[in-house]
Amino acid sequence: MTRKHTLRRVSAIALLACSVAFAQSKDLVAELEAMAETERAFARTAGQKGWQHAFYDFFAEEGVGFQPGPVKYRENYRKNPPPPDPLNTVLDWEPLTGDIAESADLGWLTGPYVVLDKTEQKRPRRWGFYSSVWKKQPDGTWRVLADLGIAIPSQGDSLPRQPFTRVKTEGSDKPARAAGAENLRHAEQALADGAAQGVTAAYAKWLSPYARLHRNGHMPFTTPAAIRDHLARQPQSGAWHTLHAEISAAGDMGFTYGSYALRKDSAVTEKGYYMRVWKRNAAGHWRLVFDVTVPLPPAAK
Template sequence: MKTLILLFMISSLSVFAQDPDSSTALFSVAEAERNFSRASVAIGRVNAFKENLADESVVFQPDPIDGQKFYSQRKPSPLLLTWEPEYVDVAASEDFGISHGPWEMKDYGPKKIPPFWGYYVSVWKKQADGKWKVVVDMGNGVETKPAYEVKLSYPKGSDKKREFKAVDAKTVESSLMKWEDEFAKLSKNNVEMYMKHLTADARIIRMGHFPATSTDSIKALLGKQTDLTWKPIDGDVATSGDLGYSYGSYESKSEKGHYLHIWKKQADQSWKMVIDVQLPKE
């Protein structure tokens, strides 16, 4: 565990580990995530999700399904879910953001199920009324509670106003989907190729493991998935075209499931992956 914390600290040199100014879009994404978690405590997990998911949203159970429909059919339960953002980013257009961090589930019912933990990744989009809503949410579990203090971090410069030229989001989304297909073929059994297309602060999240953030820990996780390939189903990008996501199905020699990839456009206009999270089927 001490080694994990040290690796996390080293990998964070490319990010700021502090709250951004409260006037920034970056702060508003982080605060929307925190308010979401607070609502989970105040009004229950099911109602909190119904309030914070966009009308068109996707959650994974473990297959991708309509988020609002899923939670509208759920009944309240004594399971208390809380979480905290530890990494956020926002597009230059300030209408599209991502959040990632640890979650904890506790049972306050008569069965007293032991607590369990994991990590989530959420994609947020600003709605017509100016409110942030979650459009995609995926998470998976770890065996022990994270032992480090959660502190918010974000890429350098993402808390500043940035100039951008609006793009045709559908066109850029289409190009991202094509890149996903190509990237899957290039990276099959080729860890070095995969590594070349990660940002410096990339996070790889796998079931049963804490997020891998260093070169060695990422390679170790990827090395466990022989013949890994994936197929995109859908995705979206910001109106500034610099931040986007795709989700789809994946399969390796040992398992299959669904993934969520967060992508960021680089200065040379190439896409690099910020977050790769997988949720295997049981």
């Protein structure tokens, strides 16, 4: 084979590789949009049938909601059917941003929600930010694996509708090889070990530059400076107990949930539940891209 033919062959291979990479990128964009559109269909169903029925329709059989601890929603629904008029309380929401694994089998979404009281009491609207982890089912549909939301300050009269965008990440273009959920649990344990000495420093070590931090009563913190400032105002140590860890087939994305307790001067100041999404960076290291905590109500502490 001549040098000229060799160069042609190399160029053809390179062009093919670029075409495959572009096709994969387009597929991921389409898959992420399909997941977001499923979320929108979920919200529409809640407006038509009631949020309890919609959750049953769109949750995976193993999917959990937090009431306040993790409960398998579909199993609980069968044991405790919704009230006769499920539209007395209307829940509406809209996906704002999220991400998807390279294997297009696991992803997460977040966005604003509003709760409307349709009873005679006409209680004020309640606002929040939901977060949901989704898994593609054997039949190709997307279903919720876990859902946890926070309350935020009032946002006016109507739900803001903004264009959906994929969250920025520092992930590699090459999918990481699957390493098993235990590998992710090791990252969780390392974060927990650091938090036992100080929550702020522990998060600083593990957070991605594009991480989101959701805390009850606050608008989401979405920049490193905002996250750092919020954590610095709460100098505490913490203890976390991981209840579940799961990763994508590509091994590039995983999610966890569990319980936590925060302490200041050895006294417990807050207990609750958390949910996290992790993603590997370009070096193959796990980094925290999404973290939401919801404290227990006073009666449950």
